[in-house]
Amino acid sequence: MSTEEPAAKMSKTDEDDLTESSPFSSPWHFSDVVLLVEGRRFHVHRSTLSMWSPVFERMFSSEFREKSLAEIELPGKSAKEIDVLLKLICFKNKQKSVSINYSNLKFLLKLSDEYQMDDVTEMCADFMTSTLDKNNCLLFYEAADLYNLDEVKSKCMNWAKSLTISSIERNQNFNKMRLETKYEILAERVKSLEGVLSKFSTECNKLINTTKLSPPDISLNSQILQLDHHIEKCNGLMQRCQSVLRIRNYNKIVNKK
Numbered sequence: 001m002s003t004e005e006p007a008a009k010m011s012k013t014d015e016d017d018l019t020e021s022s023p024f025s026s027p028w029h030f031s032d033v034v035l036l037v038e039g040r041r042f043h044v045h046r047s048t049l050s051m052w053s054p055v056f057e058r059m060f061s062s063e064f065r066e067k068s069l070a071e072i073e074l075p076g077k078s079a080k081e082i083d084v085l086l087k088l089i090c091f092k093n094k095q096k097s098v099s100i101n102y103s104n105l106k107f108l109l110k111l112s113d114e115y116q117m118d119d120v121t122e123m124c125a126d127f128m129t130s131t132l133d134k135n136n137c138l139l140f141y142e143a144a145d146l147y148n149l150d151e152v153k154s155k156c157m158n159w160a161k162s163l164t165i166s167s168i169e170r171n172q173n174f175n176k177m178r179l180e181t182k183y184e185i186l187a188e189r190v191k192s193l194e195g196v197l198s199k200f201s202t203e204c205n206k207l208i209n210t211t212k213l214s215p216p217d218i219s220l221n222s223q224i225l226q227l228d229h230h231i232e233k234c235n236g237l238m239q240r241c242q243s244v245l246r247i248r249n250y251n252k253i254v255n256k257k
Contacts, residue, residue: 022040022042022083023087023091024041024042024043024044024083024086024090025040025041025042025043026043027043028043029045030045031043031044031045032045032046033045033046033049033060033069033070033071033072034070034071034072035071035072035073035074035082035086036071036072036073036074037073037074037077037078037079037082038077038078038079039079040079041071042079042082042083042086044086044090045090046060048089048090049089052089052115052117052119052120053115053116053117054116055114055115055116056115059072077111078107081104081107081108081111082111084098084104084107084108085108085111085112085120088100088108088120088123089117089119089120100123100124100127101127105124105127105128105143106143108120108124109121109124109143109146109147112124113147121147121149124143125144125149125151125152128140128143128144128149128152128156129151129152129155132155132156132159133159134159134162134163137156137157137159137160137163138156138160138163138168138171138173138174138177138185139173140152140156141153141156141157141160141173141181141185142173142176142177142181144156145177145178145181145184157184157185157188160185160188160189161185161188161189161191161192162192163189165189168185168186168189
């Protein structure tokens with residue numbers, strides 16, 4: 001499970017908003033336990049938490065001290081984030097539920113990982129795959145890599161390897177990635193460029209052979225020049241990728257010493 005960081009304290013406005021909007025602020029439908037987060041009380045059901053989370057199930061059914069407690073504190077958590085998680089699992093497909101979106105995706109993945117809520121993780125994965133495109137593939141790849149969502153990673157890679165190197169370098173999500181993750185993406189990009197170069201080379205050879213068998217054709221010469229330009233551009237991109245890969249391999253060797 002990922003390491004938790006202390007959650008930021010809520011402002012008075014945040015507390016008021018949460019009190020007004022949260023359906024867990026008071027007892028409801030035989031709720032039998034209270035989660036205490038940042039001083040806020042969330043009235044919930046042990047059975048619901050246990051069905052969604054093996055962590056809570058062990059907490060309520062073993063010798064943990066929480067088994068008999070009426071209130072359980074969750075230190076280091078954000079009250080607003082817990083509120084969203086509880087709405088998701090307690091009111092799934094109902095009016096009071098919430099939808100997974102860009103603003104809650106990361107913390108829902110983090111919470112579902114910590115509490116081993118596989119169904120919530122799957123819902124996050126479904127959101128990523130259903131909205132995936134060239135603009136968010138690196139953002140989602142980073143999240144999928146962090147939480148070992150291999151299928152999502154594979155789909156993100158299919159988009160990422162078609163991006164230009166310049167657009168990858170400018171991408172803020174790429175710049176924040178671990179070196180190992182950058183290496184994976186650039187390696188796939190190199191493979192993709194190799195395929196493009198192979199096609200260009202084949203087409204060039206065909207055009208060159210054609211010009212040898214017939215009188216010079218200005219249009220054909222123009223096409224050859226265009227293809228040469230594309231090959232030079234791809235070669236330049238490949239060299240940049242390979243430079244990164246060489247640096248990566250060098251660092252691996254140095255770290256072993």
